[in-house]
Amino acid sequence: MADARVFDVIAKDLRSGVEALGDMIAEARTIIPFTGAGISTECGIPDFRSPGGLWTRNRPIPFDEFVASPDARAEAWRRRFAMEPTFAVARPGRGHRALASLHRAGKIPAVITQNIDNLHQMSGFAADAVIELHGNTTYAKCIGCGQVYDLPWARQRFDETGCAPDCTACEEPVKTATISFGQAMPEAEMRRATELAQHCDLFLAIGSSLVVWPAAGFPLMARNCGARLVIINNEPTEQDDLADLVIRHDIGEALGPFVGN
Numbered sequence: 001m002a003d004a005r006v007f008d009v010i011a012k013d014l015r016s017g018v019e020a021l022g023d024m025i026a027e028a029r030t031i032i033p034f035t036g037a038g039i040s041t042e043c044g045i046p047d048f049r050s051p052g053g054l055w056t057r058n059r060p061i062p063f064d065e066f067v068a069s070p071d072a073r074a075e076a077w078r079r080r081f082a083m084e085p086t087f088a089v090a091r092p093g094r095g096h097r098a099l100a101s102l103h104r105a106g107k108i109p110a111v112i113t114q115n116i117d118n119l120h121q122m123s124g125f126a127a128d129a130v131i132e133l134h135g136n137t138t139y140a141k142c143i144g145c146g147q148v149y150d151l152p153w154a155r156q157r158f159d160e161t162g163c164a165p166d167c168t169a170c171e172e173p174v175k176t177a178t179i180s181f182g183q184a185m186p187e188a189e190m191r192r193a194t195e196l197a198q199h200c201d202l203f204l205a206i207g208s209s210l211v212v213w214p215a216a217g218f219p220l221m222a223r224n225c226g227a228r229l230v231i232i233n234n235e236p237t238e239q240d241d242l243a244d245l246v247i248r249h250d251i252g253e254a255l256g257p258f259v260g261n
């Protein structure tokens with residue numbers, strides 16, 4: 001029996017997957033997308049967690065180490081500046097644009113994302129309609145008082161002093177506005193994501209392997225509250241057996257047909 005269900009749920013090809021998704025989108029009143037690295041790979045942003053990805057070659061710097069060690073802070077900033085050519089030229093892909101079209105059409109009130117690349121905002125979502133669970137790497141923040149800084153400022157300070165920049169107001173370290181390993185999940189964002197997941201009738205998990213908790217709990221939460229669950233990912237995920245539809249194809253290909261005017 002289980003096999004028969006899985007056979008029904010996993011789209012047999014891209015076309016039938018897009019068709020089934022189109023029907024569900026048409027029937028839905030409130031759609032909440034949850035996006036991971038897979039939606040941004042066609043924009044040239046590498047998946048840090050993938051085999052051979054940055055995090056398997058460069059051990060991530062945990063938050064407490066960043067706070068405690070000037071060397072760790074300098075290294076974190078060197079790595080970030082090395083990524084700048086990649087982030088600076090990245091533009092929204094077909095997945096981002098499709099979601100932005102549905103946002104404009106009034107179907108998607110907000111998007112929940114694990115990504116830090118700012119591409120949802122760039123595709124047309126207002127900043128307060130993007131719930132960033134892991135923060136944003138395109139600007140920086142003081143870890144003490146929260147003062148916001150832009151990256152060119154951080155770059156200039158770093159180049160002038162050879163040290164990671166400190167806040168001009170409170171002298172605490174300035175860090176990209178991302179959530180590092182060992183750093184608490186952002187409370188307000190977690191609350192809003194929970195609220196959104198519990199009050200939608202279609203939840204789209206896009207480009208995430210759904211393994212990083214607590215973020216990966218949202219699809220299950222939505223489903224438990226009665227939403228339909230669609231998983232779009234190139235690879236099988238941990239939660240395919242919970243889904244109403246699984247599209248195991250390239251995200252740009254699967255969502256491209258939903259890019260509107």
Ligand SMILES: [Zn+2]
Pocket residue numbers: 142143144145146147167168169170171172
């Ligand atoms: Zn400060």
